[in-house]
Amino acid sequence: MSKTVNFKVHHVCRVEGHGNIVVNAKDGKIEECRWEVPESPRMFESMLRGLGYSDVNFIAPRICGICAVAHATASIEAVEAAFNVTLTEQASLMRELLFDAETVTSHVLHFYFLVAPDFLGVGSVIPLASTHTDVVLRALRMKKTANNWADMLCGRKTHPISMVAGGFVKWPEMEQLRWLKQTLEGEYMQDLDASVELFKTLKFPDFTRETEYIGLYRPDKYSFIGGAIGSTDCKPMPVNDYMKVTNEFCVPWSTAKYTKHLRDSYQVGALARFNVNHDKLHPKAKKVAQTFGLKAPCYNPYFISVAQIVETVHAVENSIIILDKLLSKGIKQEKPEVKVKAGRGVGAVEAPRGILFHDYTFDDAGKLIAANIIIPTNENHNSIQHDFNKLLPEIIDRPQAEITLAMEMLVRAYDPCISCSAHMLEVKFI
Amino acid sequence: MKPRVAFFDFTGCEGCQLEVLNFYTEIVDLINAVDIVNFREASSDRSDEYDIAFIEGSMSTPGDVERLQKIRERAKVLVAMGACACTGGVNALKNRFSEEENRKIVYGDDAGYYKTIPAKGAPDIVPVEFMLHGCPPNRLEIVRLIKCVLTGKKFEQCHNPVCVECKLAENICAFERGEFCLGPITRGGCNAVCVTAGRKCWGCRSLVDDPNVNSEKDILKKYGLTVDDMLVQFRLFNGNLEVAKA
Numbered sequence: 001m002s003k004t005v006n007f008k009v010h011h012v013c014r015v016e017g018h019g020n021i022v023v024n025a026k027d028g029k030i031e032e033c034r035w036e037v038p039e040s041p042r043m044f045e046s047m048l049r050g051l052g053y054s055d056v057n058f059i060a061p062r063i064c065g066i067c068a069v070a071h072a073t074a075s076i077e078a079v080e081a082a083f084n085v086t087l088t089e090q091a092s093l094m095r096e097l098l099f100d101a102e103t104v105t106s107h108v109l110h111f112y113f114l115v116a117p118d119f120l121g122v123g124s125v126i127p128l129a130s131t132h133t134d135v136v137l138r139a140l141r142m143k144k145t146a147n148n149w150a151d152m153l154c155g156r157k158t159h160p161i162s163m164v165a166g167g168f169v170k171w172p173e174m175e176q177l178r179w180l181k182q183t184l185e186g187e188y189m190q191d192l193d194a195s196v197e198l199f200k201t202l203k204f205p206d207f208t209r210e211t212e213y214i215g216l217y218r219p220d221k222y223s224f225i226g227g228a229i230g231s232t233d234c235k236p237m238p239v240n241d242y243m244k245v246t247n248e249f250c251v252p253w254s255t256a257k258y259t260k261h262l263r264d265s266y267q268v269g270a271l272a273r274f275n276v277n278h279d280k281l282h283p284k285a286k287k288v289a290q291t292f293g294l295k296a297p298c299y300n301p302y303f304i305s306v307a308q309i310v311e312t313v314h315a316v317e318n319s320i321i322i323l324d325k326l327l328s329k330g331i332k333q334e335k336p337e338v339k340v341k342a343g344r345g346v347g348a349v350e351a352p353r354g355i356l357f358h359d360y361t362f363d364d365a366g367k368l369i370a371a372n373i374i375i376p377t378n379e380n381h382n383s384i385q386h387d388f389n390k391l392l393p394e395i396i397d398r399p400q401a402e403i404t405l406a407m408e409m410l411v412r413a414y415d416p417c418i419s420c421s422a423h424m425l426e427v428k429f430i
Numbered sequence: 431m432k433p434r435v436a437f438f439d440f441t442g443c444e445g446c447q448l449e450v451l452n453f454y455t456e457i458v459d460l461i462n463a464v465d466i467v468n469f470r471e472a473s474s475d476r477s478d479e480y481d482i483a484f485i486e487g488s489m490s491t492p493g494d495v496e497r498l499q500k501i502r503e504r505a506k507v508l509v510a511m512g513a514c515a516c517t518g519g520v521n522a523l524k525n526r527f528s529e530e531e532n533r534k535i536v537y538g539d540d541a542g543y544y545k546t547i548p549a550k551g552a553p554d555i556v557p558v559e560f561m562l563h564g565c566p567p568n569r570l571e572i573v574r575l576i577k578c579v580l581t582g583k584k585f586e587q588c589h590n591p592v593c594v595e596c597k598l599a600e601n602i603c604a605f606e607r608g609e610f611c612l613g614p615i616t617r618g619g620c621n622a623v624c625v626t627a628g629r630k631c632w633g634c635r636s637l638v639d640d641p642n643v644n645s646e647k648d649i650l651k652k653y654g655l656t657v658d659d660m661l662v663q664f665r666l667f668n669g670n671l672e673v674a675k676a
Contacts, residue, residue, distance in 0.1 A: 041441075041490070041536065041546055042441060042490070043524040043532040043533075043535075043536055043546070044528060044536075046524055046531065046532040046535035046536050047520075047521075047523035047526070047527070048523075049535070051666075055666060058632065058666075059520055059523070059666060062443050062519075062520045062565065063443060064443050064444070064445070065443040065444045065446070065448045065449075066443075066449075069442070109451065124469070126461050126466060129458050129461050134460070137458075139454075140454050140457065140458075141454070141456075143451075143452065144452075144454045154627070155623060155624070155626070155629075156566075156623055158445040158566050158625065159565065160450075161623065161626045161627035161628070161629055161631065162628045164629075168628075169628035169629060170627055170628030189651020336597065369637035400538070
């Protein structure tokens with residue numbers, strides 16, 4: 001083997017935020033193979049200090065425009081844990097219904113706008129608007145409905161308004177809930193069926209690397225909010241012990257902090273959740289998983305996109321069940337109640353890209369003293385790097401364009417949300 | 431030739447670009463009317479030749495400042511999109527502390543650090559032709575601005591405070607609900623979305639032109655509040671404005 005490859009993909013496209021891929025191989029020997037993150041730091045954990053809890057909940061979603069609802073929910077759950085607030089059944093059903101909208105919008109955006117162009121051989125969804133008009137219109141329709149679904153529940157998906165600690169300050173009309181149920185059962189399910197038909201024709205690259213998969217775990221359901229920290233390698237761990245799971249550390253070849261638990265790296269996100277919780281998927285989602293040949297445990301990171309399609313179906317089924325409950329009981333005009341006290345609380349949710357932690361400490365006036373926020377993309381950087389380490393030797397004999405595409409597609413499969421990554425370090429590259 | 435449009439992200443959440451992706455069929459119309467030559471969040475096609483550049487996010491590193499200056503040289507029309515690009519937005523909350531303190535809190539003692547600067551809006555560094563205020567900006571206003579630029583019509587910012595739109599929406603005044611609302615001094619154009627959704631105005635669209643200061647003082651007096659109380663709220667999205675500095 002006498003292959004020499006040398007390239008750098010600067011600011012990988014169709015990912016949220018900025019990341020680079022660096023590869024350098026001489027005579028078939030790999031000298032460098034790196035996933036770099038040069039994103040500009042935001043300093044959220046510092047700048048939230050001194051703000052009242054309600055303003056913290058309003059500002060924290062600005063960490064990420066795409067997963068604003070996930071950040072809002074984690075932020076509010078942290079406040080509720082610190083102040084010992086318990087939610088009514090109606091409030092927790094609404095929160096779950098809103099969260100499902102977030103999962104759906106984010107996943108649809110990812111598999112249609114960010115992943116599909118790779119398989120159709122185009123640079124973006126833009127040329128598809130004239131060549132595959134029906135597909136683009138379907139994707140836009142699915143996004144629009146899911147946006148309306150979220151707007152209806154929290155005022156605005158980017159960035160949410162009506163959801164607060166203790167519940168919601170505004171409740172939807174019964175008529176709106178009926179519209180949502182009808183739309184999800186009818187048009188949305190049809191569009192999802194068509195999406196499954198489209199995506200099952202795509203051939204996902206054949207690559208596997210077994211690792212640890214981490215996601216929220218509840219015995220009773222496929223959990224996106226609350227529960228314990230589940231792992232494919234060990235028993236569930238309490239959310240308050242999250243730092244024993246994440247173990248953030250620095251490496252000299254990346255500007256982002258890395259995490260590890262029981263192995264070299266762990267993976268979070270749709271495939272990790274599937275590997276931890278697959279037996280609790282709703283029936284149609286289980287069938288869709290079978291259609292794609294997705295079986296737990298799945299060790300192919302390119303299948304994260306498939307797991308996202310499965311979760312989208314699950315989230316729609318889940319929302320129909322919630323809507324039935326809300327519609328049968330009727331909406332009560334409940335007012336959220338919060339009693340401020342000094343204390344610390346951790347909120348954990350499954351953002352579309354994986355497990356997300358907000359950890360806050362408040363003084364007795366409800367002003368924030370300290371914050372620690374751990375973002376799923378930071379947890380996945382190490383997994384991406386270890387995937388690179390295994391993938392590159394397997395494909396080093398291929399043409400450089402193919403190698404580049406395979407590595408970019410791998411990064412995109414993780415759906416990284418780099419702007420979110422709160423912890424960044426400057427490192428000198430050799 | 432169709433006008434070439436580019437989107438660039440700086441330090442921020444990329445929610446403004448997402449609002450563009452959240453257009454429905456308008457996005458198809460937009461694609462037909464212009465050539466989108468740079469939109470990294472959604473496309474791998476890139477070019478340094480463009481006519482209209484949209485800037486999202488604030489400038490928080492020396493690299494951000496240099497990049498913005500280069501874009502300014504190339505673009506005929508520069509649009510600051512969203513609160514972060516217009517004024518620094520929520521990113522300016524960190525400017526209450528020294529950069530050294532921010533880095534220490536976020537990274538601890540034993541790390542090498544990224545070089546960062548206090549967050550600034552684009553107009554603090556280069557001239558911009560247009561500003562789309564708000565966190566996030568209003569989707570319809572983005573569409574209106576694009577139409578104006580393409581047809582050569584004058585783009586008018588909204589010149590009334592949020593209160594005007596709030597009255598039209600028939601909301602109960604947030605002050606009457608015991609909230610501290612910034613609606614009386616904040617630029618409208620958002621249809622008072624936050625008050626309509628049951629809360630108050632946080633001032634994300636920044637100060638309205640020529641705010642009615644006397645009327646604001648009367649409101650504060652009526653509800654037993656002070657200018658200092660107001661500034662605490664105002665700084666959440668507008669910490670960089672001179673008027674917000676204590």
